[in-house]
Amino acid sequence: MWINMGPQHPMTHGLWNLRVRVEGEVIRDVEPEMGFLHRGIEKISENRHYNEVITLMDRCCYVAGMSWEQLFIQASEQALKVTPPARAEYLRVLSAELQRIASHLMWYAAFVQDLGLMTPFLYGMRDRDLVLDLFQSYTGARMTYEYMRVGGVRNDAPHGFTDQCRKVLDWLLARFVEYDQLCLGSTIFRKRCDDLGVLKAPEAVAYGVTGPMLRSAGVRRDLRKDRPYSVYDQVEFDVPVTDTADVTGRYLVRMEEMRQSVRICRQCLDWLDRNPGPVLADHLPRWLGAPYAPVGREAYLLKRNYPTGLGFSMVEEPHGEAGAYVVNDGGEHPYRVKFRSPVLINIWAAKRYLPGYRIADIPPIMGSVDVCVGECDR
Amino acid sequence: MRGVELSAALAARFGDKFLGLDPFPGLVGRVRFDPSVARALFEYLRDEQGFVHLTMVGGIDWVDHREVFYTLWSDRDRTYLQLSADLPADHPTIASAVPVWPGANAHEREAWDLVGIRFEGHPDLRRIFMPEGYEFHPLLRSFPIHEPEELEVKARSD
Amino acid sequence: MAPMTLFSVADAIAAALLGLLGRLLPAGAAHAVTAPDVVLGLATVVFAAILLAASMLNTILLIWYERKLLGRFMDRRGAMHVGFAGLLQNFADGLKLFRKDTVRPREADSLGFWASPTAYMITSLLIFGVLPISTGWNDGSLPLTLLLALVIFSFAPLFIFLGAWASNNKYSLIGGMRSAAQMIAYEVPILLAVVAVVVLSGSFDLTTIVNEQRNYWFWAPLFLALIVFVAGMLAEMERIPFDLPEAEAELVEGWNTEYGGMLFAFFMLADYLRALVGSILVVLLFLGGWTWPSYVPSALTSFPLAGIVWFMVKTYLVFGLFVWVRAALPRVRTDQLLRLGWMRMVPLALLSIVLAAVVVAARCLPVLGCIPSIGG
Numbered sequence: 001m002w003i004n005m006g007p008q009h010p011m012t013h014g015l016w017n018l019r020v021r022v023e024g025e026v027i028r029d030v031e032p033e034m035g036f037l038h039r040g041i042e043k044i045s046e047n048r049h050y051n052e053v054i055t056l057m058d059r060c061c062y063v064a065g066m067s068w069e070q071l072f073i074q075a076s077e078q079a080l081k082v083t084p085p086a087r088a089e090y091l092r093v094l095s096a097e098l099q100r101i102a103s104h105l106m107w108y109a110a111f112v113q114d115l116g117l118m119t120p121f122l123y124g125m126r127d128r129d130l131v132l133d134l135f136q137s138y139t140g141a142r143m144t145y146e147y148m149r150v151g152g153v154r155n156d157a158p159h160g161f162t163d164q165c166r167k168v169l170d171w172l173l174a175r176f177v178e179y180d181q182l183c184l185g186s187t188i189f190r191k192r193c194d195d196l197g198v199l200k201a202p203e204a205v206a207y208g209v210t211g212p213m214l215r216s217a218g219v220r221r222d223l224r225k226d227r228p229y230s231v232y233d234q235v236e237f238d239v240p241v242t243d244t245a246d247v248t249g250r251y252l253v254r255m256e257e258m259r260q261s262v263r264i265c266r267q268c269l270d271w272l273d274r275n276p277g278p279v280l281a282d283h284l285p286r287w288l289g290a291p292y293a294p295v296g297r298e299a300y301l302l303k304r305n306y307p308t309g310l311g312f313s314m315v316e317e318p319h320g321e322a323g324a325y326v327v328n329d330g331g332e333h334p335y336r337v338k339f340r341s342p343v344l345i346n347i348w349a350a351k352r353y354l355p356g357y358r359i360a361d362i363p364p365i366m367g368s369v370d371v372c373v374g375e376c377d378r
Numbered sequence: 379m380r381g382v383e384l385s386a387a388l389a390a391r392f393g394d395k396f397l398g399l400d401p402f403p404g405l406v407g408r409v410r411f412d413p414s415v416a417r418a419l420f421e422y423l424r425d426e427q428g429f430v431h432l433t434m435v436g437g438i439d440w441v442d443h444r445e446v447f448y449t450l451w452s453d454r455d456r457t458y459l460q461l462s463a464d465l466p467a468d469h470p471t472i473a474s475a476v477p478v479w480p481g482a483n484a485h486e487r488e489a490w491d492l493v494g495i496r497f498e499g500h501p502d503l504r505r506i507f508m509p510e511g512y513e514f515h516p517l518l519r520s521f522p523i524h525e526p527e528e529l530e531v532k533a534r535s536d
Numbered sequence: 537m538a539p540m541t542l543f544s545v546a547d548a549i550a551a552a553l554l555g556l557l558g559r560l561l562p563a564g565a566a567h568a569v570t571a572p573d574v575v576l577g578l579a580t581v582v583f584a585a586i587l588l589a590a591s592m593l594n595t596i597l598l599i600w601y602e603r604k605l606l607g608r609f610m611d612r613r614g615a616m617h618v619g620f621a622g623l624l625q626n627f628a629d630g631l632k633l634f635r636k637d638t639v640r641p642r643e644a645d646s647l648g649f650w651a652s653p654t655a656y657m658i659t660s661l662l663i664f665g666v667l668p669i670s671t672g673w674n675d676g677s678l679p680l681t682l683l684l685a686l687v688i689f690s691f692a693p694l695f696i697f698l699g700a701w702a703s704n705n706k707y708s709l710i711g712g713m714r715s716a717a718q719m720i721a722y723e724v725p726i727l728l729a730v731v732a733v734v735v736l737s738g739s740f741d742l743t744t745i746v747n748e749q750r751n752y753w754f755w756a757p758l759f760l761a762l763i764v765f766v767a768g769m770l771a772e773m774e775r776i777p778f779d780l781p782e783a784e785a786e787l788v789e790g791w792n793t794e795y796g797g798m799l800f801a802f803f804m805l806a807d808y809l810r811a812l813v814g815s816i817l818v819v820l821l822f823l824g825g826w827t828w829p830s831y832v833p834s835a836l837t838s839f840p841l842a843g844i845v846w847f848m849v850k851t852y853l854v855f856g857l858f859v860w861v862r863a864a865l866p867r868v869r870t871d872q873l874l875r876l877g878w879m880r881m882v883p884l885a886l887l888s889i890v891l892a893a894v895v896v897a898a899r900c901l902p903v904l905g906c907i908p909s910i911g912g
Contacts, residue, residue, distance in 0.1 A: 186866060206430075227456060
C-alpha cells in the first residue's frame with residue numbers, strides 16, 4: 001500500500017511529500033517528492049542585484065537565514081573580489097552561530113513533538129524566542145534579517161548588545177541540561193530512538209549526506225574546522241561526533257553543537273568588545289549599494305570596470321553543508337547562482353535509512369534529519 | 379601543490395580529453411574535461427584521488443552552449459575540486475554520476491529540471507521541482523520571465 | 537429513612553412536575569398523567585437528563601482542567617481569555633464546532649461514517665448510568681456494575697474501527713487497526729487487575745467494592761494491580777504515551793482524520809468522557825471512592841454532599857496524574873506497546889491476583905480474626 005505522507009502532513013514540517021510503500025506497518029520503499037515550495041530563487045537571483053539577493057536568502061531557509069546570507073555573501077565577495085573588515089566577519093560568525101542555536105532549538109522543538117512530546121516543544125520555542133529577540137535587537141527582524149551585505153554587514157550591534165547576548169547564552173546553557181533530562185532521561189525516548197534510522201558512514205558519504213547526520217555516523221567532518229571560512233580559524237571549538245549513526249546520535253550531536261556554538265559566540269563577543277571598528281568595506285563598487293540597476297551611460301561606465309569571476313562558498317549550515325556557486329560575467333546581476341541544499345540530499349538518502357522501520361518511526365527519523373523545505377526547493 | 383600534481387596525473391591518464399585545470403581560489407582548481415570521458419573521470423577521481431563526496435551538480439546556460447559543473451570534496455585533502463564540461467546546446471547530454479556517487483541522484487534530477495541537461499544512465503530522470511509535463515527548463519536564458527504562463531499539471535497515473 | 541439517591545431525586549422532581557400538570561388538567565386526564573408508570577417513565581428521563589448534564593459538564597471542566605494543567609507543565613498559562621481563567625473557552629470551542637459543516641468524503645460509507653461517532657458517544661455516556669459517584673448517586677442495586685461498566689467501556693474499539701473503515705482513508709484505517717489491536721490487548725490486563733480487586737473485595741458491585749475500602753484503600757495491597765490498571769486505562773483512553781491510534785505526527789489524526797465539525801466534537805467529547813470514566817474507575821477501585829479511612833476527622837467527611845465532593849477531588853487528582861504523564865512522556869511504538877501489554881502487564885496483573893489472594897488468606901488467619909467477605 002502506498003501512503004502519501006504529505007504535502008500537507010504533520011510529519012513533513014513544510015511542504016513536501018514522502019510516498020511510502022508499507023506492508024502492514026513496515027516500510028518497504030520510500031520516494032520523496034519535492035517542489036511544492038519551489039519559488040525559483042536561482043532564477044530570480046539572475047535578475048537581481050547582489051544585495052537584493054540577500055532578501056531571497058532569508059526566505060531560502062527561514063529557520064537559518066543568517067547562515068544562508070553568509071553563504072551567498074561569501075560566494076559573491078569572491079566573485080566580486082571584495083574583502084570585508086574583520087569586525088564584520090566576527091559579527092557574521094556570531095550571527096551564524098546564534099542562528100545555529102536558533103535553528104537547532106527549532107529542530108529540537110519539532111523533533112520531540114514528532115515523538116509525541118508537547119512539553120519540550122514549547123520549551124524549545126520559548127528559548128528560541130530569546131535568540132530571535134537578540135536578532136531583532138541588531139537586525140530589526142526576527143526571521144528575515146537582510147543583515148549581511150557584500151563587503152560587510154549592514155550595521156554594528158547596538159550598545160549593550162554583548163552583555164544581553166551573554167545573559168541569553170548563560171540561560172540557554174542551563175536549559176540544555178533540562179532538555180537532556182527530558183529526552184535522554186526518558187526510557188521511552190531511548191527505546192524509540194536508539195538504533196533507529198541507521199545510516200552508516202560509508203553509505204552516508206556515498207549519498208552525500210552532510211551535517212549532523214554525517215557526524216552522528218562517526219565522520220568528523222565540519223567545514224568550520226576542515227576548511228575554515230570567515231574567522232572560524234580564530235575561534236576555538238570542538239566538533240561533536242558519535243558513531244551510533246542513529247536518531248539518538250543525531251540528537252546528541254546537535255545538542256553538543258549548540259553548546260559549542262555558545263562557546264564560539266562567547267569568543268566572538270569578547271573579540272567584539274575589544275575591537276571596535278568599521279563593519280562595511282570602504283571601497284565598494286558603487287552599484288553594490290544602488291537600490292536600482294544603473295541605466296544608460298552610467299551602467300556602461302560602471303560595467304567597464306566590473307571584475308568578472310567565479311565565486312564558490314560552502315558553509316556549515318545548521319542542517320548540513322550548504323554551497324553557493326556564483327558566476328559573475330561582469331553584469332550588475334549574477335549570471336548564474338547555484339545553491340546546494342544539504343536537506344535535499346539528506347532527504348534523498350531516505351531510500352537508505354527508512355525501509356525496514358515502521359510507519360511510527362518515520363516522524364522521528366525524518367525529524368532527526370531536520371527538514372527545512374525552503375532551502376530544499378529554493 | 380595539489381593542483382599541479384592533479385593536473386599532471388589527469389593529463390597522463392586522459393590525454394587530450396583533459397582540457398586543463400584553471401586556478402580557482404579556495405579550491406584545488408577547476409578541471410575542464412571532455413564530456414565523453416565523464417564516467418571514467420568520475421571513477422578515477424573517486425577511487426584514486428580520494429574525492430569521495432559529490433557536493434553539487436549544476437548547469438549553466440551560456441546560450442551558445444551549456445556548461446555542466448560538479449563540485450567534489452576530498453576527505454583526505456580537505457579540499458574541493460570543481461569539474462566543468464561544455465555540452466552542445468542542442469544535445470546537452472553527459473553520463474550520469476549516479477553509479478559513482480549515489481548522492482548525485484537528486485542533483486542530476488535538479489539539473490535536468492532546471493537547466494535541461496540529460497544524464498544518461500540516471501535511474502529515474504524526472505523533474506524534481508517543476509510538475510511533470512512542464513514545457514520549460516526555467517533556468518535557461520530562453521525562459522520567458524516576463525510573460526504570464528498557464529500551467530497545466532498532469533495527474534499522477536496511480 | 538432510605539438514603540437519598542439520584543433516582544429518588546429524579547422521581548421526586550418527576551412526581552412534582554406531573555402533579556403540577558395534573559392540577560391544571562381536568563380530573564380524568566390528571567389521573568392519567570399522575571399514574572405511577574408515567575411518573576416512573578418521566579423520572580427515568582429526568583434521571584438521564586441530570587446524568588447527561590452532570591457528565592457533560594464534568595467532561596468540559598475536565599478539558600479545561602487539562603488545558604490549564606498542561607499549560608502549567610509547559611511553562612505557559614493555557615486558555616485565558618474566554619470567561620474567568622478561560623473557563624468558557626471550551627464552550628466557545630464547542631459552539632464553533634457545532635456551527636461547522638460536517639463534511640463526509642464522497643468515498644466514505646455513509647452509515648458507518650455517521651453511526652460510529654454517535655454510537656461511540658452513546659456508549660461512553662452509558663457508563664455513567666452505572667457508576668456510583670457517592671452513596672446517594674444511584675441505587676447501586678445491580679450486582680455486576682463493575683463488569684457492566686467494563687463491558688460498555690470495551691465497546692469502543694468496535695465503533696472506532698467502524699468509523700475508521702467507513703472513512704475510507706488510509707490513515708484512518710491504520711489508526712483504527714492500531715486502536716483495535718491496542719484496546720483488545722489492554723482489555724486483558726485491565727480485567728485481570730480488576731479480578732484482583734474483586735478477589736479482595738469479594739464483589740462485582742462497585743458500591744460494595746467502595747464500602748469494602750472503609751478501613752484501607754486497595755491501592756496499598758494491590759499496588760501492582762493499580763499500576764497495571766492505570767497503564768491499561770491510559771491505553772484504553774488513547775492518551776500519551778499510548779495515543780498511537782491518533783498519533784498526529786505520523787497518522788495526521790488517526791482514526792478521526794476525516795471527521796470534522798460536530799462529529800469530531802463527538803469523538804473528542806467521548807474521548808474525554810472515557811478519560812473521566814477511567815479516572816472514576818481508578819478512584820472507585822483503588823482509592824476508596826467517596827470514603828475516607830476512619831481516622832480522618834469526621835468534620836472533613838460529614839458535610840453535605842461530602843461524598844460527591846471528595847469523589848470529584850480524587851477523580852480530578854487522578855486525571856491530573858494522566859495529564860502529568862502526557863506532559864512528560866513521548867509516545868511509544870505499536871510493537872513496543874503490544875509487547876508491553878502482553879509481556880509485562882499480563883504477568884504483573886496475574887501476580888497481583890496472587891497477592892490479593894494472599895491478602896485475603898492473611899485476613900482469615902485466626903490472629904487477625906476472619907473477616908467473612910468472600911462469598912458474602
